[in-house]
Amino acid sequence: MFPKLEPLDEKPENCQTPNIVPTICLSDDDDDEVANPDALALVLVNPDETQVANLEYPLKRKYQARSGELVRVSNLDVEDEIAFRETVRKTRMIYDSLRICLMLEDEKRRVNVASANVGSPSMRLPKVRNDLRVATIMRDNDLWLNRDKRIVGPIPGVNIGDVFFFRMELCVLGIHGVPQAGIDFLPASMSPNKEPIATSVIVSGGYEDDEDSGDVIVYTGHGGQDKNSKLHVVDQKLEGGNLGMERSMHYGIEVRVIRGFKYRGGVSEKLYVYDGIYKVTDAWLEDGKSGFGVYKFKLVRMEGQPEMGSAMLKFAENIRENPMAARPVGYVSLDISMNKEHVPVFLFNDIDDNNEPVHYEYLARTAFPPFVYQPSGNGDSVGCFCVDVCGLDCACAKKNGGEFGYDKKGILVRGKPLIYECGPHCSCSSECCNRVTQKGVKNRFEVFRSLETGWGVRSLDLIQAGSFLCEYTGVVLTKDQAQVFTMNGEDTLVYPYRFGERWAEWGDLSQVDLSRVYPDYVPPSYFSIPPVEFAMDVSRMRNVACYMSHSPCPNVFVQLVLFDHGNVAFPRLMLFAMEDIPPLRELSLDYGAAGEWTEPLSICN
DNA sequence: GTTGTTTCATTGTC
DNA sequence: CGACAATGAAACAA
Structure with missing residues (x-):
């Protein structure tokens, strides 16, 4: 009763796809279409x-x-x-x-x-x-x-x-x-x-x-x-x-x-x-x-x-519900953190028999030398005196330039040279929303083996842009210690300053004119901190972050955070999502110029 | 918690 | 050029 649609009698010809930007011809009387190089x-x-x-x-x-x-x-x-x-x-x-x-x-x-x-x-x-x-x-x-x-x-x-x-x-x-x-x-x-x-x-x-x-x-x-x-x-x-x-x-x-x-x-x-x-x-x-x-x-x-994104979402959901049923082989460890993280960190390898990550001691939080925790005397390690939950008059908010680093759901509002969280010296409760990174990992991460990048990291959960992922941990070495460490040739140290300033891209609204929307809007002003001069040794103790691959177009960036001490020269390296990251997609960091981070480099110059 | 109503922004058509 | 219909999602009221 319903007719099948018949195609038009004139069939277009010469509709091949040139390399860059072809105009698409829709009729056969128009055969001199030219791609516009601009x-x-x-x-x-x-x-x-x-x-x-x-x-x-x-x-x-x-x-x-x-x-x-x-x-x-x-x-x-x-x-x-x-x-x-x-x-x-x-x-x-x-x-x-x-x-x-x-x-x-x-x-x-x-x-x-x-x-x-x-x-x-x-x-x-x-x-x-x-x-x-x-x-x-x-x-x-x-x-x-x-x-x-x-x-x-x-x-x-x-x-x-x-x-x-x-x-x-x-x-x-x-x-x-x-x-x-x-x-x-x-x-x-x-x-x-x-x-x-x-x-x-x-x-x-x-x-x-x-x-x-x-x-x-x-x-x-x-x-x-x-x-x-x-x-x-x-x-x-x-x-x-x-x-x-x-x-x-x-x-x-x-x-x-x-x-x-x-x-x-x-x-x-x-x-x-x-x-x-x-x-x-x-x-x-x-x-x-x-x-x-x-x-x-x-x-x-x-x-x-x-493979379809929706199929990957479904697959990740199946893994979360029943890891063994979804992927019968490939698990080397069901938690390389050995309960040190709140959620288990899988180690998955279905390519070869390499199980290297299980041999490192898992370090959920960076270990700083004791002198870092000694009060400097200028009051910078004194916390806030808020009751229960901090408001905008909180002393820690003031250190952040009059605002908190995160919104109510724990999403980083804008990248800063340094973010002060409320910490053990503060009187607010642990429910205070200015305590995001110190609460640790929330996503189910998986260290996996790939042919392209060796070890890599991916999440079984969908990660919203601006979310906290994990700390980049290791044993902290001062400038002098790092020099001694690198004297015998091989340099396996991680230098925090090389992560660059990707944080500056997150929350940057300088391209938007907000004066029409909010006539009294004041753009945030940054303060600066001295460059981070310590190095990190990850040759014995490390965490999941260590396995993230390098990318010139990364989906994860480093934000420096302080909460348990006031020494700005030794901030913690906290990793945040730069974009919405679908489950099972590899996480990547910009370690600086490609390959450079593993080469010996004096940091005292 | 569920259900129905209104409102939002934009495009394409008249 | 202006009016308006169509459309999905979410806030809101009942």
Whole structure:
């Protein structure tokens, strides 16, 4: 009764994919398409260019409209990959930092309103959706990516398995440009041949007629639903995104697939995972479960892509529930920390018979020499006198420049040269939120053997950006001790100063103009500390951090923290997540220039 | 805790 | 160019 959709009679030809950024031809009368060599650069955010673009239309619209130009980005070299990845991550860091910033500012205002309205408790602030507000502010500051091109296929800098807590992030990055609809498509009005083209879909299981078996999805078109009941009340029509899907099938245009899940314990109730590109292989109209006509699209995952992120999430969940059943072989140890961490640290090797990490004594906390703990006499080791939970007048907050290092959920607000936590000298309770890193490891880590990097570390839990991971521990050596240690040639010491200043990237909102949102907003000012001059010996005692691999584009960074003594020359090296890290993805640190950290180097110069 | 209602931001169409 | 419908998620009220 329902006709199968027939493809248009004219078949496009010469639609091969050139290397860099081809324009996609949608009709056969247009055979002189030329790749624009400058188009690649346009994908990256370039403040100068976007400002120029805005000046052209300063009165017509507040922000640059989304482009109608379809492009593919392929065959990037390694340097381009890293550059795109950095851009994506920077954008995501701004999103997260701004969201936390708005949250903290709102809290301040709430306190102010409450104190100004003593006796009239009915006074309330309007409700806010910070996930949406952040996107608006970033859009007004030209910080959205990929608005000047519509990318077909993978988004440079976005990897399969990347996870997102907010749907709006997908808009900001250009992965899926519409904030609500499941199908994102180039509209007919902007299309060269006046046909809509679908570029991405979100599979959230919100449609009763969806079927999802991983590599093959039967996706239900949109429309026909009642506004309130969400039930199908009329037949769907072949228009908009539905027609776009059919046209993408016709032209063989790949479609990005993002899966959405309900997720507990995260910063949001939902989790989105980028699962790679699919091809639409079939489209038809049928009676849905409601009895009304629904369009169906068969999506088949393209070959040669890394394993699906959603499959990895599921696999990690299975390992957490029953490690042995999920992976029968490969466990060398079920806890190399020997109960020294609150959660066990697995040692996993299914490649060779190397079991080296079990031979080192596990050191959950760095051991400093006794003199570090002696009071200096200038009062810097005196704690705060807060009762129960610290407020903004806390002495430790003042040391941090008038704010706490973490939000209420323990997420690092912004990187600093040094963060002071409340410690044993403070009178506040152990529930004080300024005691994040001293509480130790919370994630289930696994040291694993890989062919590429030797030993590596990954987590079985999803790690939210800005979360504390673990300390980088070892036996501390002073400058003099380190020199003696390295005299006999081999230098296996770790030099903290070489980790660099990745912390400065976390929470950096200098690109955002907040004066319009908060006229009285004062950007934080940093204080500086002298360079860290001690070295760390990890040749006998170490912890999980020691096995993290080096990367020029790391997902973990070092933040210096003090809590059990006041000696700024001997801070603890605390590791935080630079981005949302999906389970089973390798953790990496920037140890400084590649390879350099293992070479002997005098630190007294 | 559950359910229904409203609201948020953006795009595309009329 | 302006109005408006469509859309998912979360805050909120019941």
